[in-house]
Amino acid sequence: MSLTNKVAIVTGGARGIGRGIVLALAKEGAKVVAFTYVSLSSTPHAAALVKEVSALGFSAHAIQADCRDLSAPNHIVTETLSAFSVSTLDILVNNAGVGSAGTLLGEITAEEFATVMDVNVRAVIFMTQAFVRHIARGGRIVNLSSVSARGGYATQSVYTASKAAVEGLTRVWATELGHKYGATVNAVNPGPVDTDMYRAAGKVHLIRMEEQNKKTPAAPRAGSENDVADIVLFLCEERSRWVTGDVVCANGGMMFV
Template structure:
């Protein structure tokens, strides 16, 4: 079913991994999609090509979400190509695995700049430019509740995303805009697999009640549901999508 027909979505960090699957899933549900990327232009264009080949509409848009002006440009691209913006998915983020004692100021600042500031800039722009009845979906992480060593700055950043989700839901409710966050568990993405040793990956797999890591394909349908009219009575919530990991 085309539950998102005639809707326009912006997906930050949409070129790879979970973000790419979100873009394809939204397009399959009928949405016109702005596929944001910061560095991976070819990957973003591949996502766009896949969507178009499957009968959808999409454009790629370069922007560093850590820069407020770039986030404004994302909305400009969406409006120029597709009209009003109905859905914002704040997916872009970076990871940092290092004990707090060994984390430099620059490393901490970069995590906060991308994960927290990037989400904040998206929310602020959405408050001004998202259509009434729209949807905002932020990406958090189940790591926030898992007490994992070396995850301190990352969990701090995602904890902030969850709190902004709750506050923004109250601020946007009068316009019929819902605001939620999805909290994935360990997922088989290039970023996760490439930044962790085999022993840690296996340990994370065994934490799941279902005995496996998440797949990027597990996330897209959940985002589509939260973006649809069927989820109109759900707002201010943090939805774990983690196979019972946390």
């Protein structure tokens, strides 16, 4: 197994793409997979995922934490280290994110901007900062972007800006952390993936994406959790040691970049 004894943190891991990533890491032998969730409605999903990982013979630990809370990153790291009696961390997947309201430029509010940027950008920065304080040599950081970062889709101004920022941060951190920690930092840029977040993106955006899905070269459909999780898994393995500062576009050919 490629990740034997590795300790991983996945933010937003109870459902959707995050859940797929947690299972992919566990199936490759990650000794500890700590994952976060925020809402009470996700509690049963988190508990079920812990049981599923345990059934594979590995350990998982669910941490309820709101990424908008500035104390959350240190809390997540501290609880992970304590729960599994470890002193270093190997893998961070910054998956937690929120979509925007699907509003045109003239309708964007300060509240929408703050919510999206706090979760999709600020939380990624400070979660990574907290992780790096305990990173093991050769650690892996994977950030989740979106095809929206490059697609120029109407009604997606704030979300697009947040994911473009994540791609920029990925390149900066690859430069900053490579020699110092032997770490790689990459991003995965999914196209539409059939998750709760995708279905809640707004009627206008959803209709547009469904039309786009029909034209996707790899297959006329939205992506699945596993389509993305398998790529994240590779970027967490030793096999990806010569890949850093990169953005892998997991969109089935919807967009060639």
